Amino acid sequence: MNNWVIQTQDVHKGFKGKQVLLGVDLNVPHGSVVGLLGKNGAGKTTLIKCLLGLFRLDDGEITLLGEDPWTLSAAAKERLGYVPQEVSLYPWMKVQQVVAYTGAFYPRWNKALIERLIKEWELDPDAKVSPLSVGERQKLAILLALGHEPELLVLDEPAASLDPVARREFLRAILEITSDRARTVLFSTHITSDLERVADRVAILKDGKIIYHDELGRLKDSVKRLQISAASPLPTSLNIPGTLRCEVDGQEALVSVRDLNDQVVDGIRERWNATVQVRDLNLEDIFLEMHHV
Amino acid sequence: MIHNRTSFQFDVAPSSGVPIYRQLMDQVQAEVSGGRLRPGDLLPSVREVARRLQINPMTVSKAYSKLETLGVVELVRGQGMRVCAPVAWGAVHERQTQLRPLLEQAVARAYQLALTKAQVWAVLAPLLEDLDDE
Numbered sequence: 001m002n003n004w005v006i007q008t009q010d011v012h013k014g015f016k017g018k019q020v021l022l023g024v025d026l027n028v029p030h031g032s033v034v035g036l037l038g039k040n041g042a043g044k045t046t047l048i049k050c051l052l053g054l055f056r057l058d059d060g061e062i063t064l065l066g067e068d069p070w071t072l073s074a075a076a077k078e079r080l081g082y083v084p085q086e087v088s089l090y091p092w093m094k095v096q097q098v099v100a101y102t103g104a105f106y107p108r109w110n111k112a113l114i115e116r117l118i119k120e121w122e123l124d125p126d127a128k129v130s131p132l133s134v135g136e137r138q139k140l141a142i143l144l145a146l147g148h149e150p151e152l153l154v155l156d157e158p159a160a161s162l163d164p165v166a167r168r169e170f171l172r173a174i175l176e177i178t179s180d181r182a183r184t185v186l187f188s189t190h191i192t193s194d195l196e197r198v199a200d201r202v203a204i205l206k207d208g209k210i211i212y213h214d215e216l217g218r219l220k221d222s223v224k225r226l227q228i229s230a231a232s233p234l235p236t237s238l239n240i241p242g243t244l245r246c247e248v249d250g251q252e253a254l255v256s257v258r259d260l261n262d263q264v265v266d267g268i269r270e271r272w273n274a275t276v277q278v279r280d281l282n283l284e285d286i287f288l289e290m291h292h293v
Numbered sequence: 294m295i296h297n298r299t300s301f302q303f304d305v306a307p308s309s310g311v312p313i314y315r316q317l318m319d320q321v322q323a324e325v326s327g328g329r330l331r332p333g334d335l336l337p338s339v340r341e342v343a344r345r346l347q348i349n350p351m352t353v354s355k356a357y358s359k360l361e362t363l364g365v366v367e368l369v370r371g372q373g374m375r376v377c378a379p380v381a382w383g384a385v386h387e388r389q390t391q392l393r394p395l396l397e398q399a400v401a402r403a404y405q406l407a408l409t410k411a412q413v414w415a416v417l418a419p420l421l422e423d424l425d426d427e
Contacts, residue, residue: 032351048394172347197307197349215355216313284308
């Protein structure tokens with residue numbers, strides 16, 4: 001069987017003269033939880049809609065669950081769960097009616113799971129949908145996407161309007177459904193702390209491309225900030241390989257690098273007769289460093 | 294032989310710059326060297342740790358398999374990860390390389406604190422007393 005749930009090759013997509021995706025390559029392995037990270041307007045939603053066949057590509061190629069997403073079969077759709085950023089439900093229905101209505105479309109529907117989650121997430125089954133808050137509606141939409149226990153769950157900014165308690169419950173549900181490693185989750189976010197807990201991989205979308213995609217642990221292992229203190233004034237450009245940001249102030253310098261290794265540090269020590277301290281960066285720091293202009 | 298699963302509990306800070314798998318590794322190694330985890334003790338299962346800390350199970354697996362590679366724990370079929378008796382793994386210079394970054398940090402701090410070599414040595418020497426001389 002193919003090891004990739006999603007394969008994306010050189011995807012281009014634009015709208016009326018504005019190019020959003022400029023050659024996206026992103027392969028999502030089976031059983032992983034991938035966080036798609038990007039600034040507002042980076043194109044996360046556009047990419048997700050391309051992946052799901054909701055937008056037609058300008059150029060490039062996508063394989064979703066082994067098929068072309070534009071002509072996705074009903075069988076593949078059964079294996080797919082999707083929660084869009086803007087949730088539109090049926091405002092006149094009650095929560096339990098929406099659940100029953102949605103469940104009726106699927107041959108496989110885990111009623112027990114949904115009933116349990118409704119309780120845990122403190123949704124009132126008899127409440128009408130229309131007066132629900134944005135957060136409650138988002139919870140409901142996530143529930144509906146979990147009911148058929150999809151192999152691939154795609155969530156566009158799922159936690160954006162959830163309060164911290166609901167967010168933690170949501171993350172727990174994600175971990176719960178992925179604990180057997182049979183399922184794959186791709187979720188977009190700009191909230192790095194959500195990602196740090198549940199994601200095992202992170203993909204960063206910037207300037208229309210995926211500029212980084214790897215294990216989260218490896219990202220934190222390789223992107224570091226160097227605090228350099230030299231014996232004599234440093235040049236304004238240090239030419240350190242993989243520099244993301246460099247600030248030189250006399251004999252002192254702060255340099256953020258990707259792919260740090262011992263040779264880089266030793267090289268700096270010898271070249272400028274400097275002491276070098278290596279600082280760890282968390283995901284938010286790394287994200288900011290990667291967006292430094 | 295039946296081993297007790299320890300009541301050992303991990304604690305992680307997901308938003309730290311230290312990857313979660315490394316935090317888990319560090320904690321096991323600290324507990325082993327501090328004698329609170331003893332050879333033969335079993336670490337809590339991957340599932341249990343992931344559920345309790347609400348983190349991705351893959352992260353826990355990664356920490357455990359790295360600890361296994363380092364020879365800190367070993368996989369016992371049907372039981373889980375068992376703490377190994379301390380053995381010297383790797384050549385001396387490799388083990389020295391592992392120690393070096395920690396000492397570098399200490400030296401850098403000593404420099405900031407304006408301590409002399411002799412003053413640093415006065416702090417370090419008593420700490421070394423428990424080590425073997427051979």
